[in-house]
Amino acid sequence: MRMRKLGILVLITSFFxxxxxxxxxxxxxxxxxxxxAFSIMKESLERDIVPAFKERxxxxxxxxxxxxxxxxxxxxxxxQILQGAPADIAILSIELDVQRLIKAGFVxxxxxxxxxxxxxxxxxxxxxxxxxxxxxITDFADLGKPGxxxxxxxxxxxxxxxxxxxxxxxxxxxxxxxxxGQQDKVRALNTLKSVWGNVFVTPESARAARTxxxxxxxxxxxxxxxxxxxxxxxxxxxxxxxxxxxxxxxHPGVVIERxxxxxxxxxVNAFRNFLWSEEAQKAFVKNNFRSxxxxxxxxxxxxxxKIEMPFTVHYFGGWEKASPEIIDGVFRDQVKK
Amino acid sequence: xxxxxxxxxxTRGFDVIKPLSVTALxxxxxxxxxxxxxxxxxxxxxxxxxxxxxxxTMPDAIFALKLSFxxxxxxxxxxxxxxLFAAYVLARYSFWGRNAIIVLxxxxxxxxxxxxxxxxxxxxxxxxxxxxYLPTDFQIMFTPYAIILANIFVTFPLAFGVIMPVLxxxxxxxxxxxxTMGATRWQTFWHVTLPSLRGAIVGGALLTFARSVGEFGSxxxxxxxxxxxxxxxxxxxxxxxxxxxVEAANAVAIVLAVFSFxxxxxxxxxxxxxxxx
Amino acid sequence: xxxxxxxxxxxxxxxxxxxxxxxxxxxINFDVLEGEILVLLGASGxxxxxxxxxxxxxxxxxxxxxxxxxxxxxxxPARERGTGVIFQSYAxxxxxxxxxxxGYGLRLRRRPKAEIKARVNELIDLVxxxxxxxxxxxQLSGGQQQRVAIARxxxxxxxxxxxxxxxGALDAQIRTMLRREIRTLLKAIKVPSVFITHDQExxxxxxxxxxxxxxxxxxxxxxPYEVYMHPETEYVATFLGAANILPGxxxxxxxxxxxxxxxxxxxxxxxxxxxxxxVFRPEDVFLRRPENLKQHYQxxxxxxxxxxxxxxxxxxxxxxxxxGKDKSxxxxxxxxxxxxxxxxxxxxxxxxLVRFRVLxxxxxxxxx
Numbered sequence: 003m004r005m006r007k008l009g010i011l012v013l014i015t016s017f018f019x020x021x022x023x024x025x026x027x028x029x030x031x032x033x034x035x036x037x038x039a040f041s042i043m044k045e046s047l048e049r050d051i052v053p054a055f056k057e058r059x060x061x062x063x064x065x066x067x068x069x070x071x072x073x074x075x076x077x078x079x080x081x082q083i084l085q086g087a088p089a090d091i092a093i094l095s096i097e098l099d100v101q102r103l104i105k106a107g108f109v110x111x112x113x114x115x116x117x118x119x120x121x122x123x124x125x126x127x128x129x130x131x132x133x134x135x136x137x138x139i140t141d142f143a144d145l146g147k148p149g150x151x152x153x154x155x156x157x158x159x160x161x162x163x164x165x166x167x168x169x170x171x172x173x174x175x176x177x178x179x180x181x182x183g184q185q186d187k188v189r190a191l192n193t194l195k196s197v198w199g200n201v202f203v204t205p206e207s208a209r210a211a212r213t214x215x216x217x218x219x220x221x222x223x224x225x226x227x228x229x230x231x232x233x234x235x236x237x238x239x240x241x242x243x244x245x246x247x248x249x250x251x252x253h254p255g256v257v258i259e260r261x262x263x264x265x266x267x268x269x270v271n272a273f274r275n276f277l278w279s280e281e282a283q284k285a286f287v288k289n290n291f292r293s294x295x296x297x298x299x300x301x302x303x304x305x306x307x308k309i310e311m312p313f314t315v316h317y318f319g320g321w322e323k324a325s326p327e328i329i330d331g332v333f334r335d336q337v338k339k
Numbered sequence: 340x341x342x343x344x345x346x347x348x349x350t351r352g353f354d355v356i357k358p359l360s361v362t363a364l365x366x367x368x369x370x371x372x373x374x375x376x377x378x379x380x381x382x383x384x385x386x387x388x389x390x391x392x393x394x395x396t397m398p399d400a401i402f403a404l405k406l407s408f409x410x411x412x413x414x415x416x417x418x419x420x421x422x423l424f425a426a427y428v429l430a431r432y433s434f435w436g437r438n439a440i441i442v443l444x445x446x447x448x449x450x451x452x453x454x455x456x457x458x459x460x461x462x463x464x465x466x467x468x469x470x471x472y473l474p475t476d477f478q479i480m481f482t483p484y485a486i487i488l489a490n491i492f493v494t495f496p497l498a499f500g501v502i503m504p505v506l507x508x509x510x511x512x513x514x515x516x517x518x519t520m521g522a523t524r525w526q527t528f529w530h531v532t533l534p535s536l537r538g539a540i541v542g543g544a545l546l547t548f549a550r551s552v553g554e555f556g557s558x559x560x561x562x563x564x565x566x567x568x569x570x571x572x573x574x575x576x577x578x579x580x581x582x583x584x585v586e587a588a589n590a591v592a593i594v595l596a597v598f599s600f601x602x603x604x605x606x607x608x609x610x611x612x613x614x615x616x
Numbered sequence: 617x618x619x620x621x622x623x624x625x626x627x628x629x630x631x632x633x634x635x636x637x638x639x640x641x642x643x644i645n646f647d648v649l650e651g652e653i654l655v656l657l658g659a660s661g662x663x664x665x666x667x668x669x670x671x672x673x674x675x676x677x678x679x680x681x682x683x684x685x686x687x688x689x690x691x692x693p694a695r696e697r698g699t700g701v702i703f704q705s706y707a708x709x710x711x712x713x714x715x716x717x718x719g720y721g722l723r724l725r726r727r728p729k730a731e732i733k734a735r736v737n738e739l740i741d742l743v744x745x746x747x748x749x750x751x752x753x754x755q756l757s758g759g760q761q762q763r764v765a766i767a768r769x770x771x772x773x774x775x776x777x778x779x780x781x782x783x784g785a786l787d788a789q790i791r792t793m794l795r796r797e798i799r800t801l802l803k804a805i806k807v808p809s810v811f812i813t814h815d816q817e818x819x820x821x822x823x824x825x826x827x828x829x830x831x832x833x834x835x836x837x838x839x840p841y842e843v844y845m846h847p848e849t850e851y852v853a854t855f856l857g858a859a860n861i862l863p864g865x866x867x868x869x870x871x872x873x874x875x876x877x878x879x880x881x882x883x884x885x886x887x888x889x890x891x892x893x894x895v896f897r898p899e900d901v902f903l904r905r906p907e908n909l910k911q912h913y914q915x916x917x918x919x920x921x922x923x924x925x926x927x928x929x930x931x932x933x934x935x936x937x938x939x940g941k942d943k944s945x946x947x948x949x950x951x952x953x954x955x956x957x958x959x960x961x962x963x964x965x966x967x968x969l970v971r972f973r974v975l976x977x978x979x980x981x982x983x984x
Contacts, residue, residue: 022409036565041581041582044582070565070566070567070568071565071566072563072564072565072566073578073581073582074564074581082563082564085460085464085466085480085560086460086464086465086466086467086470086478086480086481087481087563088481088563205581206581207581209581209582209583210580210581212583213580213581213582213583213585216583217585
């Protein structure tokens with residue numbers, strides 16, 4: 003009876019000892035930078051950019067800096083930061099999210115007083131279909147054909163979803179402008195309506211949408227070029243359909259001023275600036291993004307597709323116009339009903 | 340208290356209802372419970388044991404499992420003590436507002452876990468009602484302590500709900516006998532009440548722990564989901580799925596499934612011991 | 617009744633208790649002498665359990681006092697009173713074995729281990745549970761559990777032992793045997809005890825004195841002989857042993873009812889014309905064929921035998937009295953009688969009374 007009591011006591015104390023919270027996987031004790039980024043940034047950051055920066059920093063300053071990451075849809079990332087998530091750097095999908103952070107006092111007003119107005123990389127939106135393109139998709143309008151099952155991320159949580167909506171709408175505007183000299187807003191609206199009518203699932207982020215498509219759901223997916231390339235390169239039986247006109251999404255990278263302490267400032271700023279260094283931009287291209295600093299770097303990646311009629315958000319007058327007029331005015335109020 | 344299995348004969352000759360209903364039961368369970376569980380294991384083993392082991396031993400995966408078990412351990416410990424204390428006060432004393440408190444204690448089961456997480460953020464986040472007064476180094480949210488807090492909230496009623504009925508139906512004479520023999524309230528509690536609660540405490544702890552390990556909705560909000568820092572096992576599975584790394588997600592999913600199975604097997608087979616008076 | 621309470625082991629004075637609007641006890645007064653076994657006898661709901669709980673400290677009386685020897689313990693909490701309670705369910709601690717149960721009280725008082733061990737052994741011998749000392753309560757029979765309960769209560773030398781209907785859960789045979797064992801035990805250790813029961817046979821056999829309780833009040837306290845042979849109220853008479861009751865009027869120093877009358881030995885307490893009840897026990901009835909009635913029994917009335925039952929040790933008959941409202945009485949006759957004067961249903965008999973009591977009528981108001 004005594005032995006049993008003793009045994010139980012030993013068991014309990016050993017459990018207590020091991021039950022102290024585990025240390026983080028990345029080394030602690032030294033300085034650390036926390037990056038909150040939207041979903042598709044994961045590979046480029048974790049595999050190439052951050053290790054390159056760490057090495058460079060170590061060479062220059064002899065210090066090991068540790069990094070921690072959190073990835074989700076761009077809107078979700080922004081909301082987390084607004085609630086106090088400890089991000090030092092945020093890379094987001096749409097400028098609007100940066101505006102939200104500025105409004106709440108997390109990011110300084112002059113965030114774009116950096117190279118490329120704060121944009122770290124860009125990528126065009128393409129259409130991904132199953133191998134052989136059985137449904138004969140050639141452009142965004144075809145996605146509105148009856149019988150097509152479309153996966154589309156949720157615009158509420160995903161920045162990529164909003165880019166996608168702009169690309170559908172804008173491509174029709176651009177094509178009609180090319181054809182008749184005038185933007186046909188009705189045609190664009192109708193295309194958006196028919197396409198959205200074929201959406202049967204809205205995952206939380208662009209990455210989640212890709213995973214869903216990968217698992218075998220749906221006939222088509224509108225996504226960042228790099229996601230499409232990643233899938234192809236992994237050997238998935240998919241084809242990329244390049245629309246005639248499509249939008250280039252541009253991704254801002256910002257420092258969350260409020261969370262950066264004085265003694266971290268130097269390394270955080272250095273990292274942010276590093277994003278525009280040639281080394282980092284080359285790494286982005288390698289990961290199927292397009293450089294924001296130098297288009298010539300894009301040559302290095304032979305897989306990147308050629309876009310006939312590219313446009314950016316400035317085609318709509320910037321996010322300040324695009325968001326209220328198209329995302330809210332057209333999509334939310336007229337398409338989604 | 341073993342199962343009160345029926346031996347009544349309902350029909351002459353062969354009773355076809357019995358095999359029919361048993362088969363129907365299993366058929367119903369197949370698509371709802373058995374097959375989904377099986378698919379986790381089938382998929383996980385499809386790429387071979389090697390690949391499974393590799394996915395499982397990645398540092399972030401191990402961290403996620405460790406974090407889940409440790410945070411659940413502390414949440415369970417707290418809730419056992421609190422559940423005991425609350426059950427004792429509510430079962431032994433009558434006071435104005437007693438029924439209201441009993442209802443309040445049970446509320447966390449009815450609240451969606453996301454709401455719970457959100458509420459905690461609003462209160463303790465760096466810009467929250469109370470959190471704003473906390474110095475930066477003592478911020479709770481987005482740390483493992485937030486996970487423990489969220490788990491305490493969500494699993495609060497479980498241990499309490501197991502212990503309270505035992506206390507209520509316990510033979511009062513035992514405690515009265517102890518009192519007449521000279522014991523203080525604490526001595527009676529320690530020597531008489533507690534030993535009889537042994538089964539309920541263990542059962543409640545196992546239940547709380549299992550539920551806590553699987554907690555997702557509140558954790559995803561309050562932890563910040565930092566991989567390798569505050570990412571628990573369920574969060575890890577979700578993140579890996581979103582990233583397209585289905586094998587990694589699967590490996591951890593298998594561990595959690597096996598773990599839950601073990602816990603509930605213990606609960607089942609030991610229930611006689613747990614409930615012996 | 618002495619007013620000095622120092623001589624008594626337990627002294628209860630003026631205790632009253634109500635639960636909500638129900639009065640459970642009203643003005644309870646009694647004493648327990650040193651080394652005495654006092655039995656509180658009453659029906660369910662009479663309040664006897666509440667008295668026990670008041671003495672042990674588990675309930676607080678609304679008024680009145682409880683004293684142990686000199687000390688007033690009315691305000692003392694249960695754990696400091698030093699009573700030993702044996703509960704109806706025995707309340708043995710299920711997770712402790714016999715030894716641990718018995719030693720509990722001493723462990724609470726932090727007695728040295730050796731002392732506890734010695735005392736536990738002593739008690740185990742006293743209640744003859746040596747082969748069972750390591751068993752847990754669930755492995756013991758009812759009688760064994762009861763012995764453990766007693767030993768456990770005795771371990772710390774209580775001022776008084778309180779037994780709450782301890783024989784309720786046992787078979788009749790075991791009950792009788794245990795009763796005697798316990799009485800012997802209690803007399804040997806000389807600890808004053810209070811027993812609660814509703815079983816009058818038990819009360820008669822077990823108690824040095826019996827207090828009969830009816831609806832929260834004590835109707836009579838006395839030795840078994842006193843309460844049985846000289847009940848002071850109808851309730852006491854009918855509760856202890858069977859009793860036949862005949863209503864009547866006290867007139868001219870006699871009990872009269874319709875056509876019969878009986879002379880009373882002591883008539884002092886009754887007014888002329890007062891309603892009274894004639895109370896007599898079945899075994900005090902003498903039946904004879906009308907022509908054989910002997911002189912020294914008072915004749916009550918004539919009657920007809922209704923039913924004859926053989927009940928083992930004696931014979932029980934119901935006899936219809938041919939007086940007044942055709943009342944049936946119960947009569948028991950020992951074997952000596954039945955063999956000498958066998959009776960069958962339908963026979964005419966004369967009913968004589970060996971012994972009887974006349975009590976003030978309980979229910980009816982006084983006439984005239």
